[in-house]
Amino acid sequence: MDASRFEPQDPDFAERVRASFAKQGAMQTLGATLAELEPGRAAIELAWQQGLTQQHGFLHAGMVAAALDSACGYAASTLMPADAGVLTIEYKINLLAPAQGQRFRMHGLVLKPGRTITVAEGRAFAIDNGREKLIASMTATLMTITGRENIRH
Amino acid sequence: MDASRFEPQDPDFAERVRASFAKQGAMQTLGATLAELEPGRAAIELAWQQGLTQQHGFLHAGMVAAALDSACGYAASTLMPADAGVLTIEYKINLLAPAQGQRFRMHGLVLKPGRTITVAEGRAFAIDNGREKLIASMTATLMTITGRENIRH
Amino acid sequence: MDASRFEPQDPDFAERVRASFAKQGAMQTLGATLAELEPGRAAIELAWQQGLTQQHGFLHAGMVAAALDSACGYAASTLMPADAGVLTIEYKINLLAPAQGQRFRMHGLVLKPGRTITVAEGRAFAIDNGREKLIASMTATLMTITGRENIRH
């Protein structure tokens, strides 16, 4: 997975994406931070919390997906025009191992950018006592939206 | 979608599923309740909260997915043996409309039960000023797990 | 699944869709016929052939998917403008049972039409000695394309 070929249209993409991230109540509930942001690439980190667990005390698959979906969405957003918004049309997630750990890192990477449709891939890792493990993979389809004020950013 | 043909193996499925639901920190964070539980069918309800939003104030897609995935998982769980656990292997969600509303209802329904693999479908609805709108659809693949204590229920 | 609410924009949708179907070499290879065509709904039928099998002599999953994807695409196409083309962006298929039978019927139904994005659902059935069995389900995301001559229809 190599994003080095991507050229952003909006030189201020990082500022724009960080402002959008700060407005998401869900990211605050997850305790998530935007750990990495490059053209075509984003990473989100978060720590284990009781309020994010399923019945065995692992991170809930839905919370893994929420962070991974956001990583994919922000990866796509870095390549969009300054006045555009991004909508997730759909995604698919495979849960590869229990989300057992103290910290979690979700990577999003653009596989194919497009004027209307962008496809991104995600990988989620659990860090359990210092050991990193792949716990989920995602493919997300995102749409660039322009000219709709309520969807901007 | 008609689940009337499903016969539970475990007559106490409802008690078992409700106990599992109560142990999920993520469901408490979502403010979710188990509104319906029949053989092969489950519904989860929740109310809008700032802590569940994306950048436009709508429900975050990840939170819609978390509740919908749980509805699918519990629908599958109703048909499993008493000593079995259920694991989500993967799911796909299509986000059909913005999750704009005051309340949300997520339905899970078993499409094909199986000894090892169960496939369930989900539908998420937003209730916005009394009007119900389909906002997402899901297909989830679940696995019955037996003999692993830490995955039971 | 009820498609009765769909109103076609193009009164000649059936003629347009049938002309497109006739141009698909893949549909001839499958021996497929367009068995049903209503606004928001299409069904494709085909018979078992040795050239469509996997290693156990059942219909190959990829051939089930090819016919089911086409049923979803044509269901979407019925609701599009006369000068538009339809592109499959992505689909997901769950294979629910071996594709064992003498004949097969694939249904596509629009779940959510849209100006740009349409979501359709598919169901594939095997007819084995007169008994019909659900063998696969699909969710497909399709895009309306206008103004590109080589993608029209």
Add this chain to the structure above:
Amino acid sequence: MDASRFEPQDPDFAERVRASFAKQGAMQTLGATLAELEPGRAAIELAWQQGLTQQHGFLHAGMVAAALDSACGYAASTLMPADAGVLTIEYKINLLAPAQGQRFRMHGLVLKPGRTITVAEGRAFAIDNGREKLIASMTATLMTITGRENIRH
């Protein structure tokens, strides 16, 4: 994507997989050959044919998917026990560009092997006048089947 870490359980995996491939009528219809076979990895090649086309003369998405699904399935099969069969439970495909070209190459790579469930990823490329282009990506979930004679291999 690096499969170098995979150790096959069956030293004769290549012979076993090739024998299965030879029995698939669908692969003959596609004119497909098994171009590469390593532990956790497989590639399938095929040439354009009129009988594999959609309405614009490009390769039909369903035919791309059939070959890509097989590449994923054979990649998984290389890591399975000698007496096991492999079933595709589900897959998702994103169609990234029109399948325009003279030859096509589909790669399957195991992302996460498992005793029961294996997840593989696929990439399809079109070779158009010597230029290779990514046209599709897939994620497939496969199940190891043992003890069922009619599903072996």
